[in-house]
Amino acid sequence: MKRGLTFLSLLVALPWAAYAGPADSGDTAWILTSTALVLFMTLPGLALFYGGLVGSKNVLSVLMQCFAITSLVSLLWLAGLYSVAFAEGNGFMGGFSKAMFAGMGTQSLTGTIPEAAFALFQLTFAVITPALIVGAFAERMKFSAMLIFSGLWVAVVYAPVTHWVWGGGWLGEMGLLDFAGGTVVHITAGVAALVAALVVGPRRTFPRTSTPPHNMTMTVTGAGMLWVGWFGFNGGSALGANGSSAMAMLVTHISAAAGSLAWMALEWRKFGKPSVLGIVTGMVAGLGTITPACGFVGPGGALLIGLIAGVVCFNATNLIKVRLKIDDSLDVFPVHGVGGIIGTLMAGFFASTELGVFSGFGFGKGIESLGQQLMVQATGVLATGVYAGVVSFGLFKLTDALVGLRVDEEQEVMGLDLTQHEERGYIL
Amino acid sequence: MKRGLTFLSLLVALPWAAYAGPADSGDTAWILTSTALVLFMTLPGLALFYGGLVGSKNVLSVLMQCFAITSLVSLLWLAGLYSVAFAEGNGFMGGFSKAMFAGMGTQSLTGTIPEAAFALFQLTFAVITPALIVGAFAERMKFSAMLIFSGLWVAVVYAPVTHWVWGGGWLGEMGLLDFAGGTVVHITAGVAALVAALVVGPRRTFPRTSTPPHNMTMTVTGAGMLWVGWFGFNGGSALGANGSSAMAMLVTHISAAAGSLAWMALEWRKFGKPSVLGIVTGMVAGLGTITPACGFVGPGGALLIGLIAGVVCFNATNLIKVRLKIDDSLDVFPVHGVGGIIGTLMAGFFASTELGVFSGFGFGKGIESLGQQLMVQATGVLATGVYAGVVSFGLFKLTDALVGLRVDEEQEVMGLDLTQHEERGYIL
Amino acid sequence: MKRGLTFLSLLVALPWAAYAGPADSGDTAWILTSTALVLFMTLPGLALFYGGLVGSKNVLSVLMQCFAITSLVSLLWLAGLYSVAFAEGNGFMGGFSKAMFAGMGTQSLTGTIPEAAFALFQLTFAVITPALIVGAFAERMKFSAMLIFSGLWVAVVYAPVTHWVWGGGWLGEMGLLDFAGGTVVHITAGVAALVAALVVGPRRTFPRTSTPPHNMTMTVTGAGMLWVGWFGFNGGSALGANGSSAMAMLVTHISAAAGSLAWMALEWRKFGKPSVLGIVTGMVAGLGTITPACGFVGPGGALLIGLIAGVVCFNATNLIKVRLKIDDSLDVFPVHGVGGIIGTLMAGFFASTELGVFSGFGFGKGIESLGQQLMVQATGVLATGVYAGVVSFGLFKLTDALVGLRVDEEQEVMGLDLTQHEERGYIL
Amino acid sequence: MKKIEAIIKPFVLDPVKDALKEIEIYGMTVTEVKGFGQQKGHTELYRGAEYQIDFVPKTRIEIVVPDAKVEAAIEAICQAAGSGKIGDGKIFVSPVETAIRIRTGERGESAL
Amino acid sequence: MKKIEAIIKPFVLDPVKDALKEIEIYGMTVTEVKGFGQQKGHTELYRGAEYQIDFVPKTRIEIVVPDAKVEAAIEAICQAAGSGKIGDGKIFVSPVETAIRIRTGERGESAL
């Protein structure tokens, strides 16, 4: 537990940059590596994972969206969002004292690592979160609209929620357990994706004749990269190289494996054949779900979390797409949103030290009972989910008013690659 | 030498978890990184390397097999195989005291790193070894049979052999030099692959009209990832970030480069043109062969090991496929099996400190002469090879009896992607 | 500044291997990781980035060239080039005392890291530099000629220039600021590429009917890998895990993002649509340009450097290809060469501590004024550019005399994959 | 017996197929082709260099039908594939002397 | 001179080619196509959503032969491509007025 909370306590307890001894080289090495791994999750990981799932006439648009979001969010992070998330402020947002990374030199530390490493590591989280949303409106969104929405969303949803949970804000103070972003990343992105699917509306071919994934090998390649990169995402969230980061990686891996097999088994039973898209989707479900929990639970807990993630997200996907006929194109909400929700709740449960082989490493600071912890977790889920939902809705409406959300029918038929970017994916 | 044996001596000398000071953050950082690199070798590295070599109607089956093995073996490792390999036991297998990672907290150490890091790092080795075998029976094996065989094989072959060599078992005790898995990984997988090819039988089109690789760019991509990931495989096997891991990486790299050029040169001379499949196969041969040796030999020795690997594996491939007409589809035995064998032998030779510019860093603990070391190495090769061969044969027969090994002719013609997984690789 | 110059001062101040205490495990972990990242940039990163941009009948030739260069240069580095670059010698080249890595054991250190790690890290730089040049003569060069040229070039251009700048040679002594290879890598490769385009001559279809990129998804995949790998390239050049490496990574990232958006914006304005090839090219421009500067400038400086990189390289590409009709096939000179030149100059400028929010961390050792620093930077640019240009010209002529540079017309039409390597990229 | 060859826009393949099914034409063979005609191609830009793509992706449907069904088939295709825009495509009708079903060796209209 | 067009299963291409070679027909042109007929397509499932794939991959062989060889060619193709299962495919025979060898300008049967 102690290790697990390093990050939170740090932000809460220390006046920024008060200490300026040398950084711990091992901790620094691991966070620099984790940073590379998390960027790798987005580029090319997520880009490939998503890109393979759309039609071949839209593949470049997905890759382009991931690249453009990465670049745009990076500059916004520099400009002021890092400050909004992590500078001293009130319980709801940080101030602007760290805009343009003011005062950050090679000697500034955050805990045992250089502040530059911390800021960059966090930047990669800010990048991947809006990139996740891309899956919901794939194959029909205008590039300009996507850019405007993503920029606004990171500023108005991601940065403040990060402050609430990790930046010294009210949810962190309350003892919310969210090690690597169940609320901050997966719930915010997942809920925004659901809103996107509803506001933008379905692809014109949905569900009648929608095209199957154009390149499953690309998707599986991306999936492998996500699994590997997630080691940095979750393991790096310990902000050091120690027993806590190692355990976070271990439970992350177990949950991914369990989610994969659970999804595979369900498909096998329900549809007669296990598919590679199924197994990798189960993997993402397992990974997303363990994310908030990975610093607090043990291997036994991770096994259950992964299995539950596979089962719940499998059914959620079916519900949203097949039953409710909502065209969240690449199933962002049922996998990330639902995974984030149940993961945040289960983090509270499996953190308990009294579950025998399924025990974890203890509750949040100042929290005494399982019930109390679960209440805090539920509060976190609700607050971040509702906030993300409402504000995302507003931002889509605003973007629609500014430039319009969708391409016209002819462009949708011709594909976004040619009509938005004047390029084609393959000329084999 | 001392550094090189850190791992072995540790396992032998220390009662487990006796020491619980803080982990060394630098060593931990490197092993966490190495873990990510070794997982990366399997997903997506090996999956792509193999996937590109089969026909396009079977590409997903290969990717699926690699993913499913990864997930399945991970859970088995948790359930008990880590314990079989590394818990205290007798010379032949460990006990079950570490099943479900019992007693492993964030404070437990293995040497200077968290035990969670050690267990996860070793898990990635347990994953890639059965995944290597997939290449032998590609394009014709039932998915269910593959799953059953792989699960059994890891339990009955991989985990015990790991105990023999690295877990305090008889081969390690004897002074066998196997730094990163010449016997444990490459010989066991290579021999099992040969058995697979013989028991499962050739593809129906072999050798008359077999299809060439469907996507060499995918194979080359995977090859690049294997080279990079192997740094973690071999460099991480020092279980720390120090001169020994650096040297292991350096000699690994030299051997890969030498194997590549050797294979390329032979192809150029024999067939008139050097091919990219040739150069990457030579690379794998160089990497597999240096694996047992990488902690014991110097750069000069690595150069010779790599060159010899290229030459021997080149000829072995020709022998098996073209002359003996054994359909080890992706040449697992001639590359990994043969590489593992000659590498383990050469590790004994080039460890010698008396070879001038080709010197290494000394023999195994308690071994006095080159002859004695070579006897030990030969014993290791024979014992692991014969054991893997015999048991793999039995497991294939058992699996055959349970569910049948091969798909029927029509399914083989239609391809495994559609018939086993109801998906297609590409819809361009 | 101090940290930034660790590397230089080390080489200058310390007699080699004089100190043999234990390596710092954290620094070692980071450099081993960085080494893996930089190899990853070439294999498969650059190979894919370039491979996607050529026609599908030439894709394997590009991959093959990258692989063969990697292997060949690795062995040359072992044989003597590491020594030429980094052994003690005169101001122009090192001696041969470190040929075959003589005297390098597991205990030898370079600064705080094992010398084996240093030598391998530097090897990955020596590998990628000639691989960059491949883009200039893609789709028409004989494989044998490529091999001969690359081997000679690394020996006669790369190794000595490395000595000048980083090996204790005259440019380093003069106070040249080149943190990670603006002169050593990008200017030498970029200028050689320009010479290649002129000496080898345009593709037979240029510019009339040249084929567009055959697989943009491959190019974007490679681009993502380059971005990630560059963290090791620039962050690793601090030779340790500390505030300096963290800051180098941070500014590298900012510059990449700024370059991407600048290029995208220009395309959008000039051609009406932003393209994914445009954004990734801007990214490479941003990365190449920050490379010499990344240890010396702050985030504000990096933002400007990235923006300027995007604008200047965008226009340079247009100038070379469209206006001057020089067939530098994959735009190596306008992106890497021009980026290296302006980056080296801007490193001198933005290192100044007196630019407010755009300040850096100070000038080179013994340099007092901005003017003086800029003179040194200009000297570095000129010296490395002219030397690389003249010697590359000679080497191309020599290679032409030995084996001829180009394939014949029929082979060019049929493609290099079949005619040079008897393989095809795709059989879908 | 006639062969009807229709060059249509790729995304109307499904409607055309359905329209033919309705008049009980079940057999057809489809090829992806590139067309050149009044409908112009497009320009692609890669790093500022223009690539004029003259050819437009089209789909070619080939059906062999008894003489009696020719007009109905033409009608059905025009109905399903026509949008009134340039590039809707062409139908070509040509004679076929006989058809053989490989499986049974049947010849003539019964082989269709 | 006739054109013989056979729509066959992809994996019998090699046997068909060999059978034609045996009766000394060396020239042919092959296209990958998608077929629709009695042989039904299949369903693919992606995350539980069904995609009905109506079209079956087929290979189209086109040979232009002198009238005298038509029957032999039909015979050879039926022999090599027939498995007796649905989907074996069709052969269509249609008239060709002339053939020209581009290289030499020769016309008629000698151009084949």
Place this chain on the structure above:
Amino acid sequence: MKKIEAIIKPFVLDPVKDALKEIEIYGMTVTEVKGFGQQKGHTELYRGAEYQIDFVPKTRIEIVVPDAKVEAAIEAICQAAGSGKIGDGKIFVSPVETAIRIRTGERGESAL
């Protein structure tokens, strides 16, 4: 009305297209095919195992033209595609009964 089908080497597609444009033939449909004839394929080697590739990549151009233009078209194609080397390809001419423009329903030569 005739259909002219030319099997040519892929890289002469552009010159052939241009040559046809010059004689005011604007409509054409192009397919990527594999050819088998006097021009032999090649061998590919993967890890020492030989794969004989019998088929050569070819491009098939199909143009339907009024009778009056047949000779000019043949001439133009031979001119643009002929290199005098084996494998230059063939031209086949066959009858077409009618053509329909889907967009307008026009029939006959005016539909071309």
